[in-house]
Amino acid sequence: MGDEYTAKTEAEKLARYFSDDERFDFVGFIANGSYGSASRVRYQDPITGVCKDVIVKRAFQSESAEEAMRLEREYLRILEVEDFPLNRDPRIPGEWITMEWLSCGTLGNFIIKAKRKVDRLPNRLLWRFFLCLIRACIAMADPPNRDDGRVEREMVRGELPEGGVAHADLHAGNVVLGEPLSDFEHTITPILKVIDFGRVTEWAWLDEIGSPTTSNVWEVGKFMISLITLNEREVVPRVGRGSVLLPDRGMILTTDAVAILPIDPPDARYPLLDPDLGRLICWCLASEITESPSLWDLGNQVGFAVASKQATAYPNRPEETNDHISQLWRRIVFDADT
Structure with a gap:
């Protein structure tokens, strides 16, 4: 008060x-x-x-x-x-x-509104939101700190510093949606931006949460769970209750992404969720800090998916087309609830 x-x-x-x-x-x-x-x-x-x-x-x-x-x-x-x-x-x-000022509201409000209008969000929208959040993590891991006015896409171009910046207050109210840009990553979905850096902290490594990067990546994994479950207050405790196969890495990962497990058919909890997307989210929520993905891996794999997974990657799924996704997010953000 x-x-x-x-x-x-x-x-x-x-x-x-x-x-x-x-x-x-x-x-x-x-x-x-x-x-x-x-x-x-x-x-x-x-x-x-x-x-x-x-x-x-x-x-x-x-x-x-x-x-x-x-x-x-x-x-x-x-x-x-x-x-x-x-x-x-x-x-x-x-x-x-x-x-x-970004006119499309917060990610939290987007999830609340989406839950009232749809049963789930398309994979190709989820991939793009995921990439925006990963790019924010890259910027925090290796801040540009430029004075020449140039704007570059956030990519891992070399070895990242040991420390970096932890947002420390990364929740769905501190991620906002802006109008789409003209590049291929944002033409059909809004850009996401992280705001409110008043609690930012820096460190090299803490035993309970790892590096600033692993802390930020964990929060991104939680955002993605919320976008899949359409629960803006999804709680993800680090207790190691789930496991998922990561074929490309030849391992079974202990993960706390239990809300979306199992990933694979025939028992998949979200049968229309792209398993490739689900595995990367599970990896972000690795129970063991030392098994967290690198930003190089995430940036490359998510970026490749955004560029290569066209609507044809999801046959007989009209909700994955460019037109549908472009209209859907605007309907979620701007149309009154019915």
């Missing part, structure tokens, strides 16, 4: 500030978190007249909250998350940052 009241009070201050500048329109308060609030603001370029919506995040006025906001700003710079050149005004004290 206290944080929510503080957040709304801070939002009212921002609303008053932006109402004094004709370039801006304060659209409204979005939500509050553990150390600040987020509001939506519309900016109109005075020269071109083009409008752009941004998120303005403002820290609560406490030392710990402002330090968290400073930390987030630094990681946004390192990870090259798009920022918005909104000048700081000394009339507004404290720490605040601006970020790109």
Whole structure:
């Protein structure tokens, strides 16, 4: 109650500030978190007249909250998350940052809405979401930290650093959907982006959770389970209750992806789920930290699947066509529930 009241009070201050500048329109308060609030603001370029919506995040006025906001700003710079050149005004004290507004909502809301409209999501949509999340893990494992303005696709191009960045607050509310891009990975599905880096931590190795990369990959595995089961609050304890054959590696893996086991017919729990996809998700949720997949393996295998698995890879499955998937995700995001 206290944080929510503080957040709304801070939002009212921002609303008053932006109402004094004709370039801006304060659209409204979005939500509050553990150390600040987020509001939506519309900016109109005075020269071109083009409008752009941004998120303005403002820290609560406490030392710990402002330090968290400073930390987030630094990681946004390192990870090259798009920022918005909104000048700081000394009339507004404290720490605040601006970020790109993505209009399609969070992954959590997507799953909730999907559950009301469909029984399952197509494999080719799941593959693309999987690849977006893996690319986010690659960026956190080896942050670009560039100053030349170049934007490159996140790929493992060599040996990754031993440490890296663990998001530490990676849940379905901190992954957002944006409009599709023009590349082959996103033409039929929205792009996914990770947000809220206020709790980011760095380490080399911890016995209970491994490296930052294994921690992030585990969370990606949980996201994929939620997308398959259409349960936005799927709980995946690390207890080693399941096993799955990984033929390419010649091993039986102990996994905690029990919610989607067994993978293979005739007893498959999700018989229309691509077994190749299911095995990679099981691998992300390997019970033994030392058996977690590398980002090189994941990036290559998931990337290859996105590029090569066309609708013809799933015969007699019209839901796997480009047109169906493109229409489906928009219906899930934008259409009212019936």
